[in-house]
Amino acid sequence: MAGRVIEGRSRLRNDAGSRSADAIVIRQARLADLWSLWQLQHRCFEQGQAYGLPSLTVLYAWPRALMLVASAGERPAGCIVADLHERQGRILNLCVDPDFRRRGIASALMNLAEEILPTNHLTLMVEDKNHGAQALYRRLGYLPVGDLRNYYGRNRHGILMEKRREEP
Numbered sequence: 001m002a003g004r005v006i007e008g009r010s011r012l013r014n015d016a017g018s019r020s021a022d023a024i025v026i027r028q029a030r031l032a033d034l035w036s037l038w039q040l041q042h043r044c045f046e047q048g049q050a051y052g053l054p055s056l057t058v059l060y061a062w063p064r065a066l067m068l069v070a071s072a073g074e075r076p077a078g079c080i081v082a083d084l085h086e087r088q089g090r091i092l093n094l095c096v097d098p099d100f101r102r103r104g105i106a107s108a109l110m111n112l113a114e115e116i117l118p119t120n121h122l123t124l125m126v127e128d129k130n131h132g133a134q135a136l137y138r139r140l141g142y143l144p145v146g147d148l149r150n151y152y153g154r155n156r157h158g159i160l161m162e163k164r165r166e167e168p
Contacts, residue, residue, distance in 0.1 A: 024108070028068060038050075044097065070105050076097065078095060079095060089121065092124075114163075114165075120166070121162065121164055121165075124160075128147070128157040
């Protein structure tokens, strides 16, 4: 997946639900993005749940990983990290800046990642208390298939969700 040129513009919903004139650009992450993506991770996730700069660097360099960033001007509004493991696509991380939520950015990132990953079997993990993310994933066709106790830490359980697309 490395080396593929990815760029697109989307008109997404603003806070009032109408169309925004400001374009969000979704593109493949660049090395220069990693610092701002690390900051974005810390705006989106609780202490200990965000990817650190070393992890982001490894994922950026990993040939089977896909890292997309949604930007509003120079500011990252969201990102997704996915990979291909044994013919199965995995959504490893999805985050949208709290200032940009409820505008369709997460759906746009998920849809593009699914389009790029060369597989019909996709999985992801979501915290059992994150009902908003679960609802998003269900709308996108993911179904719960298992639970992992303490996946996110003590008394923080994960739900394994999967999506199977029909063969073309």
